[in-house]
Amino acid sequence: MNILLVSPQTPATFWSFRHALKFISKKSSEPPLGLLTIAAMLPQAWELRLVDMNVAPLRDDDLTWADMVFLSGMNVHLRSMQQVIARANRHNVPLAVGGPLVTTDRQLLPGADHYFLGEGEETLPQFLHDLQHGKAKKVYRAQRFPDIQKTPVPRWDLLDVKSYASLSLQFSRGCPFNCDFCNVTILNGHKPRTKSAPQFLAELQAIYDVGWRGSVFIVDDNFIGNRKILKQEILPALIDWMETHKRPFSFITEVSVNLADDDRLMNLMVQAGFDSVFVGIETPNVQSLSESNKKQNAGKDLLLAVKKMQRHGLIVSGGFIVGFDHDPPEIFDIQKNFIQHSGIITAMVGLLSAPTGTRLFKRMKEQGRLIKTMSGDNMDGSTNIIPKMDLQFLKEQYQKLLNQLYDPEGFYERLKVFLRDYRMPERKGGRLSLTEIKAFVKSLFVLGLFERGRMRYWKILFYSLIKFPKKFPLTVRLSIFGYHFRRVARSLS
Incomplete structure (x- = not known):
């Protein structure tokens, strides 16, 4: 059986890094890890072909070759996924769709033959069994969150890794927190599920064996959701592996701000090769943090937390939100001042939106303030809720804030702040590759x-050359x- 796995095209967003990729002659910032993992779960006798539309176009010949198409994506991929479904329908190719978008908003993607709602480890085996017996169903819905210690190593042989700026792997799924506007716990659960140290290192070895050297994005929604296992098992094993293999990788991941409370964990992460973390800071406004149930941020000196991570050797990227009910009119200046003083270079600022199924979504629906499905692009200036702040004022001030943050004057001043405060780990050198x-x-x-x-x-x-040549x-x-x-x-x- 010929299976065509299709990863939809990502628009030019904050996360796509499309304009930056041209400088390093890469086509995409990261590979479709979910589809590569699904590929590893398919029967070995099947012929597989993967098309990442961020790297190469989907050709009619691909669809003609395929006996079935597997498609997966997130909210930001909606338009591209709809186009792929339409093309598969025109070619009369059976189509199976899974991933975060279809799990929460299946109605937006009509035209598929099979839908997988939830994690593939739970839904795919039943589908394969039914398909073999000629009774495949329309919808497969996960009834639980699976044990990811049984998840296989992704099929890296299906793509050209040289097309990517970084490769990816996953250590855990789920998050111990329950922020009002976040759908992570809906998709992946409230209790972090982790892979074992041998399993994690096997996936790392697979990336090494295909010849990759460079950046690796650990795509967990909150890498430090289970700090105990990180400190006792994963990071010590990773440090040993990195030393044995002459430190071939640097790591990026997403964490909660309470990482700053744990000096030992930060030191272990830096020693293991982590150089960047993305933190959901959201807002310095305490009332808005309380409104959104962002308990892990409330009561903290967020600026001090950022500085502490930077001084431990971690480059901090940050997520920020405007448009909370408790945001005052001056919130835009408050956010700008915080970001500028923090030295957070990559500050992703978006308007508050309500993903389907979240507590915010339910509250907005009850209040009659829900207007559409969210776009999934954190920086496209759109929202799917009616804010308490005047919408026109909100959008105008949001655009002004982005311009202030990224126009050369504001951006390079912030970069100076970062260079002064960031303490580069000793293992880092100043030599250019x-x-x-x-x-x-x-x-x-x-x-x-x-x-x-x-x-x-x-x-x-x-x-930089005069003051901080190593940087x-x-x-x-x-x-x-x-x-x-x-x-x-x-x-x-």
């Missing part, structure tokens, strides 16, 4: 000659990120 050299040369033309604000780019380069490669990389964010922000105006 060949890829970084190529990106640097391109940046001299794009950022240094053709972009508005080019003089500020030259100033930050010389500032020079990082300065170049973060400046390129800033270029991407400016392009995204300007596309909204």
Whole structure:
């Protein structure tokens, strides 16, 4: 049986890094880990082909070859997924759809033959059994959250890893917190489920064996959901593995802000090779944190927490939200001042939206304030709720905030703050790799000659060379990120 696995196209969003990828000659920021994992669960006798539409177009020949198409994506992929379904229907190819979007909003994706709602480890085996006996059903719904210690190693042989800026793996699913606006616990549960240390290292070894060297994104929604097993098993084993393999990777992941409370955990993460973390800060406004049940952030000095992580050697990216019911009119200046003083270079600021099934979604529906399905793009300037703040004022001030954060003046000033406060781990060197050299040369033309604000780019380069020479490669990389964010922000105006 010929199975075509299709990953839909991601629009130019904060997370896509589309404008930055051109500097390093990559086509996508990260691979479709979910589909690669599903591929590993399919019968070995089947012929598999994977098309990542962020890397290569979906051709008619692919659909003609296929006996069945497997499609998976998130809210941000809605339009692309609808287009793939339409094309599969025109070719009369049976279609199976799974992933986060279809799990919560199946009605948005009509036209498929089979729907998988929930995690594939729970739904796929039953489908394969039914398909073999000629009685495959329309809908397969997971009745529980599966044990991911039985999840197989992803099929990395199905794609060209050189097309990606980073590769991915997963250690855990689920989050111990229950933020009002977040659907992680709906999709993956409230209790973190983890992989074993041998399993985690086997997946890491598989990435190593396909020749990958560089950045690895651990895609957990909250990597530190189970801190005990991290400190006792996973990180010590990872440190040993990294030393044995001459430190081939650097790691990025998502964490909650309470990481700053645990010096030992931060030290272990940095020792293991983690250099960046994404933190859901959301807002410095205490009333809005309380409103959204963001208990892990309430009562903390969030600025101090960010600085503490930076001084331990972690580059902090942050998620921020405006449009809470308790946001005052001056919230935009409050957010701007916090972000500028924090030195958070990659600050993802979005309007409050309500994913299907969340407590916020239910509350907005009860109050008659729900207007549509959320887009899934955290920075497209849209919302699916009626805010208490005047909507026109909210959108105008939001656009102004993005411009202030990513216009050259504000961005490079924030980069200076970061360079002063960030303490680079001793293992980090200042030597540029060949890829970084190529990106640097391109940046001299794009950022240094053709972009508005080019003089500020030259100033930050010389500032870094003189004050923080070991941070020079990082300065170049973060400046390129800033270029991407400016392009995204300007596309909204």
